[in-house]
Amino acid sequence: MGLRLNCVRSPSTPATTLSLFPMDTAAFDRERHVAFLEMMLERLPEDYESQEINRLTLAYFAISGLAVLDALDQVNREQLISWVLSFQEEPGNEADSKNAEFYGFGGSMSSKLLKNDRKVLYYNCSHLASTYCALAILKLIGYSLSSINFEPILTSMRGLQQPDGSFIPIHIGAEADLRFVYCAAAICFMLNNWTGMDKARAKEYIMKCQSYDGGFGLVPGAESHGGATYCAVAALHLMGFLRSDCLYESSQPCIIDIPLLLHWSLQRQSFNGGFQGRANKASDTCYAFWVGGVLKIIGGYQLLNREALRSFLLSCQSKYGGFKKFPENIYPDLYHSLYGFLALSLLEEPGLKPLLVELGIPVFSEAGI
Ligand SMILES: [Zn+2]
Structure with a gap:
């Protein structure tokens, strides 16, 4: 049941009917x-x-x-x-x-x-x-x-x-970590009202989470991770502390180390075209969005190998519909399906709607708040 x-x-x-037909994985x-x-x-x-x-x-x-x-x-x-x-x-x-x-x-x-x-x-x-x-x-x-x-x-x-700016x-x-700082920022952004959080304290916390290698850990001092890095960069962008395409912004100093972040993010693209969440891990569908989203926000997306990424993502499609975490898996799951679609949208795959990358959702019809 x-x-x-x-x-x-x-x-x-x-979908059970469709899965009876062979799928063109290209x-x-x-x-x-x-x-x-x-x-x-x-x-x-x-x-x-x-x-x-x-x-x-x-x-x-x-x-x-x-x-x-x-x-x-x-x-x-x-x-x-x-x-x-x-x-x-x-x-x-x-x-x-x-x-x-x-x-x-x-x-x-x-x-x-x-x-x-x-x-x-x-x-x-x-x-x-x-x-x-x-x-x-x-x-x-x-x-x-x-x-x-x-x-x-x-x-x-x-x-x-x-008190340190994080959220439970x-x-x-x-536990308090970057995921919930991001959720709080996204909630305030969607409600168009920032009275729900102290932005300055949240910013200080996020800045402390940037690691020596340029990525962000979930808490200060933790290993850099693709999901945490997205939460940090997207939250700073939603709060107005990080401009889009800041990679090319030389007139104002940035509050985080952008060149190191760019380097860490690009290093996450693996030999098979997919993205890994951490160094020395296997490529996984969802990080094509989490790390790809970071590159999109800071203006470095054109530096990745798009063709290789697309073919990795397509190899993760399931014959039952949806996306698998790894190409060798049999069954899809809802989480990796969504982030597979979002990752392909970043690649401007025909038939997919463009994204509001920092919110992690497709551009919505403006109904106002
Ligand atoms: Zn994943």
């Missing part, structure tokens, strides 16, 4: 990928059951994937909006709003405990990553974020910021 996302109608074109098979994502929105394979707590994030992977494939027309917009909004946690009264809890979006209904009479116990599991995913989905389908009660999100988010993702305590 697989996991149901319950946010769209049944797909009209089953071409991007858009139709197969659309069918795969629609099937995933209807029911996920049982391997995903352990990720039930991240239901909203899984939906984000599928919805954002359909958006970059320009195939959101199969999604029931109204049903999706009310499903996403059902995850929002709001303070019940004035006292709640001062209880130091974070009021954003929870990842799943199972994070709430149910009483025997089926009434929901108040158990707030709002998480920065789920909140980012919820707002991104709403943005992608053109829902105006001014329609939601966003003040409690921003006010309570400040309580998650630590949830008020009951958790």
Whole structure:
């Protein structure tokens, strides 16, 4: 029994039918990928059951994937909006709003405990990553974020910021690192309101995470990593501390070491054309976006071997639709599928929508906030 996302109608074109046809691995098979994502929105394979707590994030992977494939027309917009909004946690009264809890979006209904009479116990599991995913989905389908009660999100988010500028993702305590600084910056950017964080302190924290080799670790002193480097560069860009194409900006000193960052990022392209997340690791589909996105933001994307990257990515397409982490894998997964699509969009693959690279989503229709 697989996991149901319950946010769209049944797909009209089953991917299982398409997977019966051989796939040309030298071409991007858009139709197969659309069918795969629609099937995933209807029911996920049982391997995903352990990720039930991240239901909203899984939906984000599928919805954002359909958006970059320009195939959101199969999604029931109204049903999706009310499903996403059902995850929002709001303070019940004035006292709640001062209880130091974070009021954003929870990842799943199972994070709430149910009483025997089926009434929901108040158990707030709002998480920065789920909140980012919820707002991104709403943005992608053109829902105006001014329609939601966003003040409690921003006010309570400040309580998650630590004295060193980092963020914990949830008020009951958790690790603090660059991922959640990025989520906080993306949330403020999407809501067009920066009262949710102290930007100056966040900037100081990010700068401390740049390693001696030019990449960024998740925390100060940690090994450079592709995902952490994207979070750092994209967050600085969203906060207005790093201009696009800063590689060519000589009039103003940059707050981070750009030449070293460029060198580290280009070194991540491996002999097989793909990108690795860290030195001496295998190429993996997702880093074509995480590291490629960094190169795009700073203005160094044209320096990578695009042809080799494209052929690596196409070799990671699955015959079931979607992308695999490594070419030798058999099955695709939702996470690597989305970042495979985003990486090919950076390469300007025909049929894919352009990206707002720093938000990690396709350019959305401007509904305002
Ligand atoms: Zn990966």
